[in-house]
Amino acid sequence: MSQAEVMVTSRIPPFLLAGLQERYTVHDREHIQDPRVLGRVRAFVGGGEGKIDAGFMALFPQLEMISICGVGYDGVDVAAAKARGIPVTHTPDVLNDDVADLALGLMLAVARKIPEADRFTHAADWLDGPFPLTRKLSGSRLGLVGMGRIGQAIAKRAAAFDMQISYTSRNPRTDVPYAYFPNPSALAAEVDFLVIITPGGAGTKNLIDANVLKALGPQGYLINVARGSVVDEAALVEALQKKMIAGAALDVYVDEPRVSAALRALRNVVLTPHMASGTTQTRKAMSDLALANLDAHMAGLPLLTLIPECRT
Ligand code: 8YV
Numbered sequence: 001m002s003q004a005e006v007m008v009t010s011r012i013p014p015f016l017l018a019g020l021q022e023r024y025t026v027h028d029r030e031h032i033q034d035p036r037v038l039g040r041v042r043a044f045v046g047g048g049e050g051k052i053d054a055g056f057m058a059l060f061p062q063l064e065m066i067s068i069c070g071v072g073y074d075g076v077d078v079a080a081a082k083a084r085g086i087p088v089t090h091t092p093d094v095l096n097d098d099v100a101d102l103a104l105g106l107m108l109a110v111a112r113k114i115p116e117a118d119r120f121t122h123a124a125d126w127l128d129g130p131f132p133l134t135r136k137l138s139g140s141r142l143g144l145v146g147m148g149r150i151g152q153a154i155a156k157r158a159a160a161f162d163m164q165i166s167y168t169s170r171n172p173r174t175d176v177p178y179a180y181f182p183n184p185s186a187l188a189a190e191v192d193f194l195v196i197i198t199p200g201g202a203g204t205k206n207l208i209d210a211n212v213l214k215a216l217g218p219q220g221y222l223i224n225v226a227r228g229s230v231v232d233e234a235a236l237v238e239a240l241q242k243k244m245i246a247g248a249a250l251d252v253y254v255d256e257p258r259v260s261a262a263l264r265a266l267r268n269v270v271l272t273p274h275m276a277s278g279t280t281q282t283r284k285a286m287s288d289l290a291l292a293n294l295d296a297h298m299a300g301l302p303l304l305t306l307i308p309e310c311r312t
Helices: 014-023 035-039 054-058 078-083 096-111 114-122 149-160 184-188 210-216 233-241 261-265 280-298
Strands: 005-008 025-028 041-046 065-068 141-145 164-168 179-181 193-196 221-224 247-250 269-271
Touching: 005 014, 014 025, 014 280, 035 041, 041 280, 054 078, 065 280, 096 114, 096 149, 096 193, 096 221, 096 247, 096 269, 096 280, 141 149, 141 184, 149 164, 164 184, 179 184, 184 193, 184 210, 210 221, 210 233, 233 247, 233 261, 261 269
Parallel strands: 005 025, 005 041, 041 065, 141 164, 141 193, 164 179, 193 221, 221 247, 247 269
Antiparallel strands: none
């Protein structure tokens, strides 16, 4: 029997590509040489931000499922997939620890100025005098925008730093002990560190705007490990330039991998290259789960981790 044909729609980890190549005939969206391939592809495999819109899906008459390697799937037109009865899977849970670890790392990095202190020490600037004092993290107030699985993993770690934890989300949760605020502005006004960990997409676009940053205030820090689209980046640059907030630590951006020159020029920001889930262990686990979903589909078995919209 000939192997099923699948298409890689955006950059995926090497282990996932290797796993796909063992079992399937793998095509790459960027290098379609034979247009007849479009009529044979049965599944897409890709990262969650890679654009899979209705027009692209329409090119593939035999498309049966979409396996996303990532928890977020904001690049996928889910309504269009559902309209065609195409299930979409993603890779939740396996990356919670890593994303939460990086959120804590970024909070420490920006508050304690670790990257700046590292540069200072490497440059032997210490010889000219001590490094300036920094901001204490332990015991301070943390506000989480989003209280899903990763938000809860961040809260658990923050509790070990004796932080006072509060959050906002569409609805208050009954299963967490943290204080609830009805919107990001109300939350921002009450915290020292505002951490964004909510899904991207149209529903959260520019949720963190100039008003929220104003509420966070000159002693407050913004940390984003969600999606660049959730923060109004122009408003953030202005707030940082005018010292309307104390600083920011960002792992995600509006136009990745291009990071705005204005952001890169600022001293009071710590910038990382969308690496929150980027450990060998976690990318392997994500790859295994993305592959397991695809394999289950091809074997006619129930899918392991459907996105919520496809569970009904
Ligand atoms: C991935 C992520 O690196 O899971 C997510 O939503 O943002 C990251 O873990 C990204 O989706 C690329 O696949």
